[in-house]
Amino acid sequence: xxxxxxxxxxxxIVQEDLSTGKYQKIHTRFxxxxxxxxxIGHAKSICLNxxxxxxxxxxxxxxxxxxxxxxxxxxxxxxxxxxxxxxGFEWDGEHYASDYFEKIYGFAVELIQKGLAYxxxxxxxxxxxxxxxxxxxxxxxxxxxRSKEENxxxxxxxxxxxxRDGEKVLRAKIDMASPNMHMxxxxxxxxxxxxxxxxxxxxxxxxxxxxxxxxxxxxENITHxxxxxxxxxxxxxxxxxxxxxxxxxxxxYEFARLNxxxxxxxxRKLLQLVQEKYVDGWDDPRMPSLSGMRRRGYTAAAxxxxxxxxxxxxxENIIDIGLLEFCVRExxxxxxxxRMAVLDPLKMVITNYPADTTEHLDSENNPxxxxxxxxxxxxxxxxxxxxxxxFMEVPAKKWFRLAPGAMVRLKNAYIVKCxxxxxxxxxxxTEIQCTxxxxxxxxxxxxxxxxxxxxxxxSVPTAVPAEVRLYxxxxxxxxxxxxxxxxxxxxxxxLEIVQKAWIEPSLANAKPGEHFQxxxxxxxxxxxxxxxxxxxxxxxxxxxxxxxxxxxxKG
RNA sequence: UGCCCGAUAGUAUAAGGGUAGUACAUCAGAUUUUGGUUCUGACUGUCUUGGUUCGAAUCCAGGUCGGGCAACCA
Numbered sequence: 001x002x003x004x005x006x007x008x009x010x011x012x013i014v015q016e017d018l019s020t021g022k023y024q025k026i027h028t029r030f031x032x033x034x035x036x037x038x039x040i041g042h043a044k045s046i047c048l049n050x051x052x053x054x055x056x057x058x059x060x061x062x063x064x065x066x067x068x069x070x071x072x073x074x075x076x077x078x079x080x081x082x083x084x085x086x087x088g089f090e091w092d093g094e095h096y097a098s099d100y101f102e103k104i105y106g107f108a109v110e111l112i113q114k115g116l117a118y119x120x121x122x123x124x125x126x127x128x129x130x131x132x133x134x135x136x137x138x139x140x141x142x143x144x145x146r147s148k149e150e151n152x153x154x155x156x157x158x159x160x161x162x163x164r165d166g167e168k169v170l171r172a173k174i175d176m177a178s179p180n181m182h183m184x185x186x187x188x189x190x191x192x193x194x195x196x197x198x199x200x201x202x203x204x205x206x207x208x209x210x211x212x213x214x215x216x217x218x219x220e221n222i223t224h225x226x227x228x229x230x231x232x233x234x235x236x237x238x239x240x241x242x243x244x245x246x247x248x249x250x251x252x253y254e255f256a257r258l259n260x261x262x263x264x265x266x267x268r269k270l271l272q273l274v275q276e277k278y279v280d281g282w283d284d285p286r287m288p289s290l291s292g293m294r295r296r297g298y299t300a301a302a303x304x305x306x307x308x309x310x311x312x313x314x315x316e317n318i319i320d321i322g323l324l325e326f327c328v329r330e331x332x333x334x335x336x337x338x339r340m341a342v343l344d345p346l347k348m349v350i351t352n353y354p355a356d357t358t359e360h361l362d363s364e365n366n367p368x369x370x371x372x373x374x375x376x377x378x379x380x381x382x383x384x385x386x387x388x389x390x391f392m393e394v395p396a397k398k399w400f401r402l403a404p405g406a407m408v409r410l411k412n413a414y415i416v417k418c419x420x421x422x423x424x425x426x427x428x429x430t431e432i433q434c435t436x437x438x439x440x441x442x443x444x445x446x447x448x449x450x451x452x453x454x455x456x457x458x459s460v461p462t463a464v465p466a467e468v469r470l471y472x473x474x475x476x477x478x479x480x481x482x483x484x485x486x487x488x489x490x491x492x493x494x495l496e497i498v499q500k501a502w503i504e505p506s507l508a509n510a511k512p513g514e515h516f517q518x519x520x521x522x523x524x525x526x527x528x529x530x531x532x533x534x535x536x537x538x539x540x541x542x543x544x545x546x547x548x549x550x551x552x553x554k555g
Numbered sequence: 556u557g558c559c560c561g562a563u564a565g566u567a568u569a570a571g572g573g574u575a576g577u578a579c580a581u582c583a584g585a586u587u588u589u590g591g592u593u594c595u596g597a598c599u600g601u602c603u604u605g606g607u608u609c610g611a612a613u614c615c616a617g618g619u620c621g622g623g624c625a626a627c628c629a
Contacts, residue, residue: 006569006577033629068628124627133625135557169627179558181625190627209629233559233624256561256622267629309578311568313561316622320566323579333592368592400590409588442588454588520589547590 008312010048010253014056014224026058026223030084030091031213033065034076034197036267037282037289038083040303040324041258047307048255049226050089061220062091066098067212069196077197079282083290088300095220097212098198104207104215105159107245108170108188112151116244117188118144119154120171127169130176131184137177138184144173158191161204165191172211174240182237186210214238217250225250228257229314258310259318261478263288264486278490279474283529285539286474286494296471297515297525297541298324302331321473328542332515332523337365337373340411340456341503341518341538343468345385347460350416352435353382358461362443363412366517376506380413383460385502387520390455391432393421398551400452402432409454411519415440415447456519463502467537468524470496501538510536520544 007015017023028049032042053060062084066072084091097104111117120127120143132138146154158168170189178184188211193204207215217225225238232254242249259265264273265288273279273287282289285296293303306327310319359380366373386402395403402408407417416434424430440447472494480486510516510526518524522543526536 008568031629035629065629071628127627128625131625133557136625137557138625166627181558184625187627192627206627208627213629229560230623231629235559254560261566309567313568315561317567320579323567326579329591338589367589398590411588413588415588445588451588453590456589517589517591520591522591544589544591549590551590 009314010052010224010226010255010312011055013253014052017223018056023223026053026056027061027221028053028058028224028226029061029063029095029217029220029222031063031065031216031227032080033068033071034073034080035068035071036076036271037079037291039265039267039270039287039289040260040293040306041265041288042083043087043290043303044258044307044310044312045226045228046084046087046089047304048312050091051308052224052226053092058223059092060089061093061095061222063093063095063216063220064097065209065213065216066096066196066198067206067209069192069194069206072197074197079291083294086294086300087290088304093220095216096198097207097216098196100212100216100219101199101203101207103219104212105205107215107241107247108155108207108211109152111172111188111244112155112170113148114244115148115173117170117172118146118151119158120144120169120185121167122169124166127187131181132176134179134181140176141171141185144185155189158189158205159203161193163191165193167191170205172237172241174237180233180236182210182234183240186237210234210237211241214241214250214252215245215247217252218242218245218248221248222250225252227252227254229254229316230257254314255312256314256316259316260288260321260324261318262321262473262475262480264475264480266481269481269486272487276487278487285469285471285527288474295525295528296539297332297523298328299331299335299515302328305331318479325542329523329545332517332541333368334370335366336515336517336523338363338367338519339504339507339516340378340458341466341468341501341507341521341524342385342387342456342458342463343470343498343501343518343521344388345502346388346391346429347431348384348386348416348457349431349433350382350384350436351419351433355382357381358459361412361441378412378504378506379459379462380410381459381461384410384457385460385463386432386455386457388429391418391421391429393429396552401455402453406453407449407451409440409442409451410436411454411456412442413457414438414442415445415449415451456521458502458504460502462505464505464508465500466503466507466535468498468501468540469527469537470498470540472496503538507536508534510538512536515541517544 030049050060169187171185283291360377362375363378391402414436416436421432476491477489480489512528512531523541524538530537
């Protein structure tokens with residue numbers, strides 16, 4: 001059974017640290033800033049952090065990096081917690097950087113006392129100018145050599161609210177000539193007279209990311225602090241603070257963030273889509289947010305599996321969104337009951353079938369289900385709705401659906417032959433007339449006739465109308481962020497609302513969030529927000545693979 | 556032209572000095588009462604130039620290309 005599973009580089013590090021005894025147990029953390037909703041990129045990080053702890057018997061904290069009160073809100077905290085739980089993970093400790101503000105303040109005082117930090121009165125512009133550029137060394141601030149006492153006093157006054165926003169900052173005293181920009185006397189604290197979602201007006205000075213994140217890691221005894229590649233250049237600073245403070249030596253490791261084609265992943269851009277109403281909220285089913293994907297019908301299992309398949313490395317990557325869709329279909333195929341729904345209806349009349357008769361035919365719920373999905377009864381009658389695209393007046397080559405004179409199987413029912421059709425004044429086909437073969441009933445077929453095509457249908461008298469929303473990718477180009485304004489590349493057809501599709505009666509009671517496969521059309525999920533009892537609204541989660549569509553493309 | 560990081564099929568990801576493998580995608584076929592599922596087969600790859608070695612995707616050096624870093628954001 002020992003199938004060799006190759007380890008990713010982080011698993012190797014952890015395994016090494018465990019086997020050498022560097023740590024007895026590992027402790028990771030997932031550290032979102034509560035300034036937006038979680039997206040599929042975060043899922044990679046969540047699966048990584050919680051997965052590592054799961055595999056190696058460690059723990060994972062959920063910690064909100066809430067050091068910037070002006071962008072953070074409780075709404076985001078709540079959504080983040082819900083999304084992490086939905087993904088299937090439970091955190092060990094729920095923490096907030098803001099819980100540590102007093103402690104971090106103490107760390108700052110300690111550094112001042114050690115002569116390693118100073119209060120700078122320079123303006124933001126002056127500080128930026130003094131930093132130099134990547135190729136030109138910076139210059140020391142004229143406030144760099146204030147005495148410890150003066151710094152201590154000033155810093156205390158900052159905390160006490162004596163100064164306005166931007167009037168002063170606390171800076172670490174490191175090296176203005178460092179080739180690493182982050183080591184050129186980075187800002188540790190800034191003044192913000194703003195209401196914090198948790199601490200309210202208790203503080204008017206807030207630590208910067210670099211002076212809060214590593215300190216929080218250390219306070220929580222995080223052994224492996226895993227973040228994305230862009231923080232790599234911060235690592236020397238991360239280490240510097242910890243070393244100067246002599247606190248628990250958490251170690252930072254970086255991995256390449258998830259990128260996916262046909263979408264955008266930055267919180268800033270996603271927020272724009274929401275605020276400028278290109279989508280209907282963070283949980284719009286077209287959004288790559290976890291809440292959007294959930295609403296669309298993606299399952300947590302599919303997303304976890306996706307994160308597992310994409311792997312973890314340090315090289316930049318762009319994952320094909322097709323892989324995500326594959327994972328979604330793979331899971332939905334196993335768990336979704338099959339149902340019939342006609343999205344673009346055309347009436348079929350079976351001329352030789354008795355009127356006022358309804359048969360109830362057996363239909364399998366899900367032939368792929370792990371322990372037999374069972375059957376349901378499906379009403380059948382003289383008049384049916386079929387899919388308009390399943391009839392061609394002049395059949396294409398390799399066409400094996402309905403056409404004049406052609407025979408098809410009605411799924412779970414009879415074989416029918418198309419005898420004629422009717423058009424309206426504008427040349428639109430309004431009805432087709434067929435005859436059925438009584439001996440061909442599914443499961444009792446003695447007709448000996450073999451047909452190549454099988455189509456789905458819904459019986460007219462018992463059909464229930466329902467709204468169905470067809471989603472397509474949000475952007476029409478692979479890389480919307482490549483050049484220009486990403487919003488120019490929004491796919492105008494990313495949402496098509498079918499006001500009145502006909503669904504089989506059993507679908508009328510679909511529960512919000514319930515998944516189905518509409519036979520031959522795709523996987524659909526009852527919208528968890530808009531559905532009302534007895535009147536579900538369905539979201540198309542993902543289409544089925546379509547070999548015929550491919551055939552047409554080839555021409 | 557400073558510092559840091561990276562480079563394996565179309566896209567991802569393995570191989571840790573010894574047969575370049577897997578998944579998705581693509582193509583071909585089989586099965587099929589979903590043109591779905593399942594199954595079979597095919598296809599295409601180590602950025603480059605040197606070096607070390609019996610042997611290099613792997614180690615070393617130079618180059619090329621790509622990414623990151625100059626927010627009182629995280």
